[in-house]
Amino acid sequence: MQYKLIKTDTKTNARLGEITTDHGTIQTPIFMPVGTVGSVKGIHQRDVSDDIHAQIILGNTYHLYLRPGPQLLQQAGGLHKFMHWDKPILTDSGGFQVFSLSANRKLTEEGAKFSSHIDGSKHLFTPEKVVDLQRIIGSDIMMAFDECPPGDCDYNYARKSLDLTMRWLHRGVERYKQTEPLYGHYQSFFPIVQGASFKELRQRSATEIAELGMDGNAIGGLAVGEPVEVMYAMIEVVNEILPTDKPRYLMGVGTPANILEGISRGVDMFDCVMPTRNGRNGMLFTSEGIMNMKNNKWKDDFSPIDPCGASFVDLYYSKAYLRHLFVSEELLAGQIASAHNLAFYLWLVGEARKHIAEGDFAEWKEMMVKKVTTRL
């Protein structure tokens, strides 16, 4: 994998870059749609690619391990072939499930023991096993197995958690170096900075990770309950330290405003379930603001969903029709909303790249943050 830093903004820390993988190039800053179990929920791969213009999507090691399972994935020849997606894939390690499924797991030095959320069966995830699983999945970017601690945890917990994550990281890197890709394409391995909301822990984590010299670096454990200002502060602290010649990935973030603020602070890659999940729940993000399509106010608004929208659905269907679909609980509602939101997110980062290139990113970002946080 190659990362080319094309331009750094003069007024902000925004960066324009390009990541080259064996499955194609990625223009950064980029947003990566989440397809946890090998599907960007509600959207055909064809549309993820051709309508939404996603350049890379996510999969999840924990979920894919439970279903369909590594044996079948290997039989299929990896996730790319299985799901018919030939652009890059990044897999999360299951570290987020340590957080989101915390009631169903126990942490030990060795790893995380999960009780499957599907059938209760027990499964031990170790840093080594998670590398092996991601080799089988065949993702272009594999993530280290980490503990994502809650955003409001105390210093003692955060320190112990970080220590464990760093020990797991070294074991993961070791396994990564000892193993080879199974399907002939190169796989990167990204470490994840942790340290909750504590500056010195974040600095220590970032410093240690920078020294590893991996292909790219991630910032985890943010947008998990801490105030948004703390998240921004932590990004700044970490990006002071992470190498500039490697892409930086802010995991799980976020709202359109979060993404613009992240880009401004030197983040290159983002992912979030928000465009799809919130879309399925009726929330549309647009360049003019946020719409709750279930609201009565759209009942007889026959104007296009989003006159400036980037997806075909935006001019194809009206607000009134989409509201009707939501009220009637039609599957198409969530599909349209997801397509719209993802296309908007991809459009947003595309515009960000354009404005970094043109040199007016700072002004554009200020204006855009106001617009995307407006309630329509």
Next chain:
RNA sequence: GGGGAGAUACCAAAGUGGCCAACUGGGGCAGACUGUAAAUCUGCUGCUUUACAGCUUCGUAGGUUCGAAUCCUGCUCUCCCCA
């Protein structure tokens, strides 16, 4: 014509002397959602701009009672069965 059952909030439907402004479901209105256990979850839904407050409601008109959606009487309407 004879016999029986019933009328409760937007709809359906509980409640049959005080704990009832009234269970529950639907509908309606609004909110939440950030490396997806989510096409999920939460709140409100008689009126008074707020309320541990007040006011008006359970077909309708009266009555009994300290107190009635609940008991009694008349009336109106609906449904079912038999002729």
